Amino acid sequence: MENEVSKFEIFLLNRYMASELSGGLHLGRKARSVNDPYLIKQLTWHCLEEVRHAMVWQRLIGDLNAPLKNIHDSQGDEYFSHLGEIKDTLDLLVFTHIFELRVPFHFSMHAKWTKNDKIKNVLEKLIPEEKPHLEWIREYLKKEIDNGNEKVKESIEKFLKLEKETYNHDLEKLEKMGVDGESFAKLIKDNLSEFENGKKWWEK
Ligand SMILES: [Fe+2]
Numbered sequence: 769m770e771n772e773v774s775k776f777e778i779f780l781l782n783r784y785m786a787s788e789l790s791g792g793l794h795l796g797r798k799a800r801s802v803n804d805p806y807l808i809k810q811l812t813w814h815c816l817e818e819v820r821h822a823m824v825w826q827r828l829i830g831d832l833n834a835p836l837k838n839i840h841d842s843q844g845d846e847y848f849s850h851l852g853e854i855k856d857t858l859d860l861l862v863f864t865h866i867f868e869l870r871v872p873f874h875f876s877m878h879a880k881w882t883k884n885d886k887i888k889n890v891l892e893k894l895i896p897e898e899k900p901h902l903e904w905i906r907e908y909l910k911k912e913i914d915n916g917n918e919k920v921k922e923s924i925e926k927f928l929k930l931e932k933e934t935y936n937h938d939l940e941k942l943e944k945m946g947v948d949g950e951s952f953a954k955l956i957k958d959n960l961s962e963f964e965n966g967k968k969w970w971e972k
């Protein structure tokens with residue numbers, strides 16, 4: 769028997785859908801402004817992937833008979849509200865990569881926490897799908913570093929700090945969203961050091 773899905777969890781699902789769609793749109797827009805054929809190809813594909821993910825969430829929300837809502841960052845304090853700080857293509861790739869590094873951890877926490885099998889299945893299906901997204905950008909950035917582009921590490925430091933701050937701030941907000949928000953945020957906080965202390969590829 770399926771457990772009833774709480775309002776809090778429906779909010780999370782709608783927010784996932786919003787961020788996949790938002791990520792996809794930005795990647796697609798970038799694909800229209802670059803001239804490097806490799807980047808045109810990769811960014812178009814990455815756009816498709818994120819929009820497809822938005823549809824996966826949308827179908828799940830429908831399957832759960834839950835309301836589909838457009839979630840906006842009304843307070844402007846979430847990671848995606850800092851898109852204005854992206855100066856060029858390199859920044860967009862780093863911005864995306866830093867966000868995507870967190871996704872498997874966050875989804876695995878949600879999969880552990882949820883009581884709903886349908887939600888758990890979607891989360892577990894999407895975790896490995898982040899891999900090729902992470903891989904192509906990582907390889908691209910590595911090459912840039914090898915070619916002497918000093919901006920890469922600067923950009924990584926900047927967005928890493930921003931992502932960490934906005935994620936932690938968001939956890940504080942989730943904690944205040946009733947008993948469900950509180951228990952979800954607690955599970956994440958209890959496991960946060962495991963993610964944050966893990967060595968990142970650019971530190972090796
Ligand atoms: Fe995605």
Ligand SMILES: [Fe+2]
Pocket residue numbers: 818868897898901
């Ligand atoms: Fe992704």
